[in-house]
Amino acid sequence: MSVWDDLVGQQPTVETLSQVVRDPSGMTHAWLFTGPPGSGRSNAARAFAAALQCPHGGCGTCHECRTALDGSHADVDVVSTQGLSIKVAHARELVQLAAMRPSVGRYRIILIEDADRLTAYTDAPANALLKALEEPSPRTVWMLCAPSLEDVIITIRSRSRHVRLRTPPVDAVADLLVRRDGVEPEMALYAARAAQSHIGLARRLARDEHARIRRHDVVRMATKILGVGDAMGAAADLAQIADEESSATSAERDAAERTRLLETLGADPTARTQPPHIRSQLVVLEKEQKTRATRHARDMIDRSLTDLASVYRDALLRSLGSEVDLINPDAVDAVRTLVRALRPEQLLAALDAISEARDRINANVTPLLALEAMALQLRLPRDHGGA
Incomplete structure (x- = not known):
């Protein structure tokens, strides 16, 4: 078992991040994870955060790994906005947090799952982070997640190391649903294909009959629009x-x-x-x-x-x-x-x-x-x- 087990179809990314964990000389203070919806970019960032905190390099079973993965680690702060944008006041709070030394772990890690929402209406929230990225605090690591490089302003992406995730194969997503969630193979394959390899949606389709009915109705709507x-x-x-x-x-x-x-x-x-x-x-x-x-x-x-x-x-x-x-x-x-x-x-x-x-x-x-x-x-x- 390891922190990378649920990151399906992303072997090049796993190898890159694992190498950094083994050899910190390749470490940088800011990382930008991009990939299509459902590719697992936030999961990759969480797994990387866990591996960095883990004394064994990402075993997946120790206290550091488990708390980093579930968002309860004292030095791993996960930002997942419920709104349409990340407000500038919140961004400034994160800058202040980034200046603090880690309390129990090797690093203080700030993971922003929706970094593209920093610029939904204004560049002010993104600009509030620039100073922290330009003058990083020792042992502080930023992990930003966005659909693509173009969704993040250039001044941020130029200060970050880019990690590109790809759409995982349908078979790999189906295998994950069977292995992790106990879904029947036939249902898992249907859900993975219907969700177009979006892992979160595939899991929901496989487990929620209402979601499957909704999708059935939407797909057949295409043939009913005449006038x-x-x-x-x-x-x-x-x-x-x-x-x-x-x-x-x-x-x-x-x-x-x-x-x-x-x-x-x-x-x-x-x-x-x-x-x-x-x-x-x-x-x-x-x-x-x-x-x-x-x-x-x-x-x-x-x-x-x-x-x-x-x-x-x-x-x-x-x-x-x-x-x-x-x-x-x-x-x-x-x-x-x-x-x-x-x-x-x-x-x-x-x-x-x-x-x-x-x-x-x-x-x-x-x-x-x-x-x-x-x-x-x-x-x-x-x-x-x-x-």
Whole structure:
């Protein structure tokens, strides 16, 4: 067993990081992990942090490894924003933290899982980190995670050592689900393929029937958009699916957080009204929860759009005569319908429309408006012949 066991399909990265752990002469104060969604960039950073703290170089079983991997190590601080961006005040707090010496470990490690959110609206949070990166404190290590180099401003990426992760093979992800989560091999392979090797999504698809039903409905939506009314309905359905799943995911957690806060403040969770100073704390909490829900809903929409794009991708490949494996072998009827209805250039235009909708939502356009504009471009000819 080692800290690298769950990092599937990333052998070059494992070798690079393991070599640094064995020979600290290759160590640097800032690392930038990039890779497509689901490639495991934050897992790689956590494993590297554990290996650096481990007296055995990453055994995976000692106290240092276990606490570093689960985020409870005293000298490993993991930043995973629940909002749409990392605020400048938070970035400055991290700079102050970076100046402190490690308390129990070899290094003080600050791991930012969403470094691309440092620049969501302004460069101020990223600029707040520059001084710490330009004048690093001894025994402090920054680990930044982002989808690509272009998602991080050049002044930060030029001061970091780049570690590039790749999309893991479907078979490797399926094997991980079987080995780690006890998923049946057939289900594991379906989930890995449907999630396009995104490890987190594959695990959810394999374990959550509701997630599989949602994906089934989204994929088959491609063949049901004929007129303007269908397009508006499809956009509303996509937005509603995201809202419902976000609400279902957050309701129990929000209630637990509220109860925990009231107990911490010495208030009665069952009281109908609270004192003014308690209410002010509750307002802050509710604002944070609302921001988190907004981000989660947008992430859910993006996930649905990725699923929707996959069926157009399959249709395009079949239309061009490619024998590459389908992402959606269970929806081959929908793929055939699209092949009959649309020419290759039209399928490519549909993929572009979905990509544009994702970009617009990421740029803070109202999701429903972006989805409606996309759905209007996905209308099929009414005489396409059906499934």
